[in-house]
Amino acid sequence: MKKYKWGILTAGKMSAKFVRALKLLHNAELYAVGARDISRAKLFAGEHGIKKYYGSYEELAADTDVDIIYIASPHASHFEHTMLCLKNRKAVLCEKAFALDTAEAAAMIEEAHRQNVFLMDALWPPFQPVYRQTKDLLLKGEIGRLIHIDARFGFQAPYDAADRKFNLMLGGGSLLDIGIYPVNDILYFMGTPDSVTAKATFAGSGAEHSINIIFGFNSGQTASVFSSFRVSAGIECTLYGENGNLVFSRGRDMSQRLTLAVNGKKPEEHSFIPEGMGYHYEAAEVMRCLDEGKTESPAVPHSYSLALMNILDRVRSEAGIVFPKQRPS
Numbered sequence: 001m002k003k004y005k006w007g008i009l010t011a012g013k014m015s016a017k018f019v020r021a022l023k024l025l026h027n028a029e030l031y032a033v034g035a036r037d038i039s040r041a042k043l044f045a046g047e048h049g050i051k052k053y054y055g056s057y058e059e060l061a062a063d064t065d066v067d068i069i070y071i072a073s074p075h076a077s078h079f080e081h082t083m084l085c086l087k088n089r090k091a092v093l094c095e096k097a098f099a100l101d102t103a104e105a106a107a108m109i110e111e112a113h114r115q116n117v118f119l120m121d122a123l124w125p126p127f128q129p130v131y132r133q134t135k136d137l138l139l140k141g142e143i144g145r146l147i148h149i150d151a152r153f154g155f156q157a158p159y160d161a162a163d164r165k166f167n168l169m170l171g172g173g174s175l176l177d178i179g180i181y182p183v184n185d186i187l188y189f190m191g192t193p194d195s196v197t198a199k200a201t202f203a204g205s206g207a208e209h210s211i212n213i214i215f216g217f218n219s220g221q222t223a224s225v226f227s228s229f230r231v232s233a234g235i236e237c238t239l240y241g242e243n244g245n246l247v248f249s250r251g252r253d254m255s256q257r258l259t260l261a262v263n264g265k266k267p268e269e270h271s272f273i274p275e276g277m278g279y280h281y282e283a284a285e286v287m288r289c290l291d292e293g294k295t296e297s298p299a300v301p302h303s304y305s306l307a308l309m310n311i312l313d314r315v316r317s318e319a320g321i322v323f324p325k326q327r328p329s
């Protein structure tokens, strides 16, 4: 079995969670970390038992021994950092939101094709047991025809205009950070909506801190999404079918619960507590694809990332959310 050398781009909070999950995989070697500041990189390397550390992302990308780079920088930097790694012919797993908009995502995918290098959006849900089981139950017709989905993700984040969550220059706002999950629920279970209406409220920094979205489908199906840094709305999705409902939720520790409530029957409960907060699934998928010589994952194909970014673009356009760093398309 080939062992892949991973490089970690940033020494931030998500990078720390990801490297803990990477340690569960026998074919992954935690090889190097790059941060903007060498002292942070050194500290992170020491804490996680990583051999090499660099004080710039450029040096990490240029290390010829690195096979795969995991990118966990702020949203507005995903384009720049992905392009840097692809141009150095590294396989890339880039955190959500994959890019600021569809134009950036399309350019990243085009570069991956040009370099003939693997690129994947680090979308957590498609690999999780709760999503897979929900999809199976839906396809088996357990709740009959799907009529409506109601999905939300909200927690109270202390307001700090400089934090990436509230800083528009960094791609801040609840939509790309957490709203992307309920929006993904709609795409994953119902497909691309035909109509979008959205209303956002904004923090002092100009970043949106709550957003309410209604999706419509020509089929007559509907969906509603809410995300917020202002209220503790939890992380839950309800799929309403003609014969019953499916409700799944997760904790901030990524533990997952699913309830199947078929009309007239006792509800069935399932719970899942994946190791490594479930982040090892996506890392394993990258290495499985590389073993098979693939440049994209069938689990999160480039077309899926583009479809998701496109819905987010439509929502932002409806809600008046504009990022100063967006490139003209």
Ligand SMILES: NC(=O)c1ccc[n+]([C@@H]2O[C@H](COP(=O)([O-])OP(=O)(O)OC[C@H]3O[C@@H](n4cnc5c(N)ncnc54)[C@H](OP(=O)(O)O)[C@@H]3O)[C@@H](O)[C@H]2O)c1
Pocket: 009, 010, 011, 012, 013, 014, 015, 034, 035, 036, 037, 040, 071, 072, 073, 074, 075, 095, 096, 097, 122, 124, 164, 170, 176, 177
């Ligand atoms: N999949 C998931 O479940 C999940 C969960 C949480 C976050 N995420 C995603 O992971 C990514 C990082 O999130 P995080 O919570 O780890 O963020 P974070 O800790 O606030 O920041 C991550 C890194 O970004 C760089 N950074 C921070 N502020 C910056 C600034 N003002 N200007 C330039 N660079 C800055 C720093 O890199 P250096 O270390 O190099 O200084 C920092 O370590 C985001 O895309 C987020 O959406 C995913």
